[in-house]
Amino acid sequence: MRDRLLDSFKGTNISVQLETVNFLEIQPLTEEQLPAIVELDKISLGGLWTLEGYKRELDSPSSHFLVLSGELAIGETNSSLLLGFGCFWSILEEAHITLLAIHPGYQGQGMGKLLLYYLMRLAKIQGMERATLEVRVSNGRALSLYQKFGFKEAGKRRRYYQDTGEDALILWQSGLQSPEFTGILREWHQEISDSLASHGWQEKPLAVNTEQ
């Protein structure tokens, strides 16, 4: 369609610029996605969990695992690509965020914010009061993302990461059930949509029930 339209202007002095919009979709993890998730884990998290580990997430009722995929328009064909994933465990009224990863080729375009937004929204819907996570002290990008979403430092776990002996910062955010948080979620979503649109991305209507 796009190519046919461009062809129809060839040989004329009319120049045409078509903006490409690629679509993003958030869905719960499915069994078929497991091998691709393990591949993405290797390239974005350095091989944190095995296939068995991810399979356990599928089977666990307290695990809430969201997958971000993209539909890219290339010529006349659309191709689908796994772009990221995030997960939290609900433990009593606390959401423990265990994973957040975006494909290295697509970082810095707002997708990390989008996934975190949907995790927080889902946590609120699931009745969680607070959210918490651990982050390496050296992971400035992730830290700045979490701080932007209102997470506050509450302590440190000394030498928490076995590979480097690095400390983990413990972050918390409370008030997920407050009326203010509903407004904050709405503002985040607008800001995230704008930043994704500036990189040519648009969200598809939700396939997962994360209604507020």
Ligand SMILES: CC(C)(COP(=O)(O)OP(=O)(O)OC[C@H]1O[C@@H](n2cnc3c(N)ncnc32)[C@H](O)[C@@H]1OP(=O)(O)O)[C@@H](O)C(=O)NCCC(=O)NCCS
């Ligand atoms: C951390 C991660 C999930 C962020 O996802 P992302 O798609 O790259 O981030 P976004 O584009 O949504 O940016 C979110 C915020 O992060 C910060 N950020 C993004 N790129 C940054 C950079 N190069 N330097 C510093 N901060 C940066 C900004 O605060 C940004 O918000 P802004 O665009 O409104 O300024 C992603 O980089 C990733 O998968 N990293 C490897 C795995 C990892 O570290 N996971 C977190 C474990 S706790």
